[in-house]
Amino acid sequence: MPELPEVETALRGLRPHLVGTRVLALVVRERRLRYPIPLAAEAAVAGHRIRDVRRRAKYLLFELEQGTLLLHLGMSGSLRLVSARIPPTRHDHLDLVLDSGLCLRLRDPRRFGALLWTDAPAEAHPLLRDLGCEPLTAGFDGRYLYRLATGRRIAVKPYIMDSRIVVGVGNIYASEALHLAGIHPSRAAGRISERRYQRLAGAIRQVLRDAIQQGGTSLRDFVQEDGEPGYFRQSLRVYGRQGQPCRGCGGVLRGQRIGQRSSVYCPRCQR
């Protein structure tokens, strides 16, 4: 379930429970995630305090007294804070055991997630180095999107899903933002005006903010059981609604594959 809003929600929920606690151990039960968890990770983190937890793109960064853990949830990863006594179940691949009696447990059935450790500044890590703008910070606006799109023939949907351009916009939010902005998902990125990119940038921010807000209400307690999101289901405009009526004009929403990802849009409202 992890898109930027969920990672952000996870961050906000977890942070107060993590910052200042000491890592007693990293327990790895399944090392084969997207990248094998480095053998050095366990030894590197044990005994160190968590100074801070931050988010960059969809990565959670656990800054320890020594080095940083980079955690990515992939397609199916989820985090829970549980008592260290609770036995792990299937797909609970690792625990970060804390001196508070809790442990941070990663479950990831598809194993597209990742846990890496670096001693260097996290931003310099190869996986973070080339990332584009954070959509919710200054610097991300229509002009930025417009400039980087110059001459590009890629469809706008995969363009805004490209993390070298802007991070955190996954398949759902790309679809939603394009509908909100009235832009056809397969329109060439380089053939959109700066003015329309302003609308798009605003739509991306709005959609992400709304989702964070709603995610916040359904995922508020990470010490509890799971907290399945299920959040925006109700407020989705197009995603997963192929064949159903557009909430704007009442017309039938159309589905199409763009760049190997399913896309839904309104042929009337989106041009």
Added chain:
DNA sequence: CCGGACGCCTGTCGGC
């Protein structure tokens, strides 16, 4: 450099 395809995994769902 760019755009598009591929593959990594497991779980679920719809159709037959």
Added chain:
DNA sequence: TGCCGACAGGCGTCCG
């Protein structure tokens, strides 16, 4: 009911 293919919220890599 059971089987099978399609598909799933990501993303790095490879190829032309």
